[in-house]
Amino acid sequence: MKQIITLLSVCLCLGITQAQTPDTLSLEVYLQQIKCCHPVSRIADYNVLEKQFYTLASRGAFDPQLNGDFDRKSFDDKTYYQHVNAGVSGFILPGGIGYSAGYELNAGTYLNPEARTPNNGLYYAGIEVPLLQGMITDSRRTALRQAQTLQLSSEEERKLALNELIFRAYTNFVYWYAYHELEQLYVNQVRFTEERLENIRSGVILGDRAAMDTADARAMLANWQMGLAETRSLKIKYSYMIAADLWNEDGSPRNTDIMPVPKTDALLQQLNDAASVSLSEAPKLRLADYKTEFYRLERRLKAEYLKPKLNLKYNFLYGTPQQATGGPFLFENYKAGLKFSMPLLLRTERGEWRAAEIKWKAAQLSRDFLAREMETKLQSAYLEIVQSREFYENARQLSVLSRTLADAEQSRFDAGDSNFFTLFLRETNYINAVQKRIKAEAELKLILLKPRYIAGTLAE
Numbered sequence: 001m002k003q004i005i006t007l008l009s010v011c012l013c014l015g016i017t018q019a020q021t022p023d024t025l026s027l028e029v030y031l032q033q034i035k036c037c038h039p040v041s042r043i044a045d046y047n048v049l050e051k052q053f054y055t056l057a058s059r060g061a062f063d064p065q066l067n068g069d070f071d072r073k074s075f076d077d078k079t080y081y082q083h084v085n086a087g088v089s090g091f092i093l094p095g096g097i098g099y100s101a102g103y104e105l106n107a108g109t110y111l112n113p114e115a116r117t118p119n120n121g122l123y124y125a126g127i128e129v130p131l132l133q134g135m136i137t138d139s140r141r142t143a144l145r146q147a148q149t150l151q152l153s154s155e156e157e158r159k160l161a162l163n164e165l166i167f168r169a170y171t172n173f174v175y176w177y178a179y180h181e182l183e184q185l186y187v188n189q190v191r192f193t194e195e196r197l198e199n200i201r202s203g204v205i206l207g208d209r210a211a212m213d214t215a216d217a218r219a220m221l222a223n224w225q226m227g228l229a230e231t232r233s234l235k236i237k238y239s240y241m242i243a244a245d246l247w248n249e250d251g252s253p254r255n256t257d258i259m260p261v262p263k264t265d266a267l268l269q270q271l272n273d274a275a276s277v278s279l280s281e282a283p284k285l286r287l288a289d290y291k292t293e294f295y296r297l298e299r300r301l302k303a304e305y306l307k308p309k310l311n312l313k314y315n316f317l318y319g320t321p322q323q324a325t326g327g328p329f330l331f332e333n334y335k336a337g338l339k340f341s342m343p344l345l346l347r348t349e350r351g352e353w354r355a356a357e358i359k360w361k362a363a364q365l366s367r368d369f370l371a372r373e374m375e376t377k378l379q380s381a382y383l384e385i386v387q388s389r390e391f392y393e394n395a396r397q398l399s400v401l402s403r404t405l406a407d408a409e410q411s412r413f414d415a416g417d418s419n420f421f422t423l424f425l426r427e428t429n430y431i432n433a434v435q436k437r438i439k440a441e442a443e444l445k446l447i448l449l450k451p452r453y454i455a456g457t458l459a460e
Contacts, residue, residue, distance in 0.1 A: 024263035027173050030242070031166060031267075035459070037247040040165045044158035051147070051154035058147035061140040064090035073108070081108030083115070087124075096134045096141065100315070101125035118319035124335070126315030133307040142301040146294055153290040156283040162459035163283070169245055170458075171446055176238035177262040178442040183235050185434055186228035189427070193221045216420035220427070227431070271392075271444060276451075279374055283456040288367035295360040302353040308342035374454060381450040388447045392440040395433070402426075402433035 035041055066088055073080040087102015105121035130138070197217040203209030239259045246254040279285060317333040343349065409426040412418035452458050 023260045025260040026263040026265040027268040028265050030173055031169060033246055034165060034169045037249050038165060038245060040161055044161040048154045048158055051151040055147040055151045058144040062091050064088050079108050081111045096130050096138045098128040120319055122317055122319060124315045124317050129312045131312055132310040133304055137301055137304055142297050145297050149290050149294050153287055156287040159283040159459050160456055163456045166458040167453045170449060172238055172241045174442045174445050176242055177268060178438045179231055179235035179238060180262045181438050182231045182435060186224055186231055189224045190228055193224055197221055213420060220424050277455040277457060279455055282374060285371055288370050292363040292367055295363045299356040299360045302356040305349045306346060306353060311339045313337045377454050378451055381454055384447050388444045392444045395437040395440040399433040399437040402430040406430040
């Protein structure tokens with residue numbers, strides 16, 4: 001009963017395959033579709049854009065700012081005071097120097113004499129220079145450089161995401177094509193055995209063959225049909241995995257009502273030695289470098305907080321724009337000062353600096369360990385290539401010899417010098433040898449790709 005169900009399922013699959021004309025799909029076109037339209041690829045691109053926008057936001061800390069202030073008090077028909085102050089301020093990136101410029105006009109009956117200005121108002125322009133803490137770096141500059149580091153990291157993360165995606169897609173396609181080859185082998189074997197069964201039945205009718213030969217031939221046919229059904233089910237499994245990775249440029253999944261058929265191309269058939277790869281540009285190592293740099297910037301910022309704050313402020317003043325005609329007035333009318341502050345115990349600053357230093361050292365150690373681990377994996381991959389190539393060559397020779405023996409046994413069987421048991425054994429050995437050859441070829445293709453996968457350069 002099980003053989004009948006298996007035979008019906010195989011015939012149904014054959015009928016569906018013959019009723020439709022599937023499209024072909026080569027590995028090169030498939031990988032291009034993956035890079036272009038797969039959601040993982042698009043998400044990686046979005047992640048890069050996100051980090052670019054964070055960098056833009058960090059630059060906003062240095063944007064000039066317009067500000068204005070108006071304050072007035074009036075009581076009992078008297079203007080106690082009126083303050084007007086408007087200007088622009090910002091920070092210059094080198095040295096963390098702040099600048100400001102504006103216009104101030106104060107008036108009123110009870111105005112503080114210190115705040116009085118000329119009738120036309122007072123124009124001012126000046127700078128604030130950090131002399132100790134904040135001169136080398138500050139929170140704004142550190143945030144910007146860390147955002148730039150994260151932006152560079154996102155590029156490496158994108159390469160890693162594509163590297164994983166392409167390797168998985170390549171693996172699926174290679175096994176899909178391998179099961180397609182094996183399916184064709186079983187299809188030919190089933191067709192040949194069916195023809196043999198018809199010839200034997202004719203021979204039984206004519207009295208040239210024993211009735212037992214019909215049973216033997218049917219057993220052989222059932223065996224090949226079961227192998228075909230199993231192989232086809234695995235091929236369908238991988239074909240659905242392939243179809244799930246096919247997306248349109250508008251972000252919608254492609255129509256897979258008719259499953260494609262794998263098509264061979266130069267990229268799929270290459271069995272050359274793997275090219276030597278360098279780990280110096282490996283995305284994982286560069287990502288570790290950027291992580292180390294991120295913590296180094298944080299450590300430098302925390303070390304800056306150990307310094308006292310000493311800021312110099314200087315503003316030159318003049319009553320009207322017409323007075324700005326020379327240099328000496330800068331030192332006649334001005335407002336200047338120094339501002340100093342420093343925690344006495346520095347426990348917060350020392351604790352944060354030590355914690356940042358530990359994170360930086362741990363990131364360095366993690367990077368060194370990763371480099372050593374990747375180098376070991378790369379050397380192991382090259383050794384696997386040598387062994388896999390040897391195994392593939394042996395499997396290929398075995399399949400050729402098994403085919404020769406099977407053909408010779410068929411000639412002996414046709415001449416009446418052999419029996420079905422020996423013929424079935426020879427053909428089974430041949431099918432098993434071809435299976436080993438196809439499997440060895442698929443594994444060799446994947447292992448040849450392994451050095452580039454370890455280095456993370458498949459997306460290039």
